[in-house]
Amino acid sequence: MQEVATGRKAESLCAEFLEKHNLTIICKNYRIDGGEVDIIARDGIYWVFCEVKYRQHESFAAVLEQIQPQQCRRVRQTARYYLLSNNIDEHTAAIRFDVIAIVGESKKIEWFKDAF
Template identity: 45%
Template sequence: MSRKTTGNAGEQAARRLLEQHGLQHVQSNYRCDLGEIDLIMRDHHHWVFVEVKSRDNEVFAHILEQITAAQCQRIRRCAQFFLMEHQLNEHTTALRFDVVTVVNSTQQAQWLQDAF
């Protein structure tokens, strides 16, 4: 499976998982000059910005070891840009940054809330 196919399958599985837990999908693959956010979701109180990590097999490093500090910073900046575009104040809007890992071969998903 190509990296793009693996990533798309993982993002779809992550979205299903989050929707099963009551989150509402807002946007997939949000891009701006500052970076990309895999999924943007809403729960009752938060805008949730989700980084999805997917693999074809079960060989995974620890969930947080897969995301660098620079990547977290890019996601945060991209989220700030999203909020600005939607006329939301980043200081008064409840935000959360989550990570979902997906093993495509088994559709096993792991969700870490408030990951960074």
């Protein structure tokens, strides 16, 4: 349960961070069978699907390396489902997949736009 609480706290920090950078948070923890998107936001014309990663003692590069291709596929599949279920044409919509990493006790945030 500690990991879930830590994850939720990291997601809340990321949502606040994105709002400070003028993104509009649409949804947090969007889930379907077989997938989840941590944060769905709007950045101008873009639909932004964010994966949040928190690590206690790792570098930002290590966080990105831990995102496996199958996880990217699950996030993309979940994003596709969200768009279709909200009558948004995935072929014409501007879509971006970002990663936001929080590392260490200082909770330093690094934002990787269009990460995958």
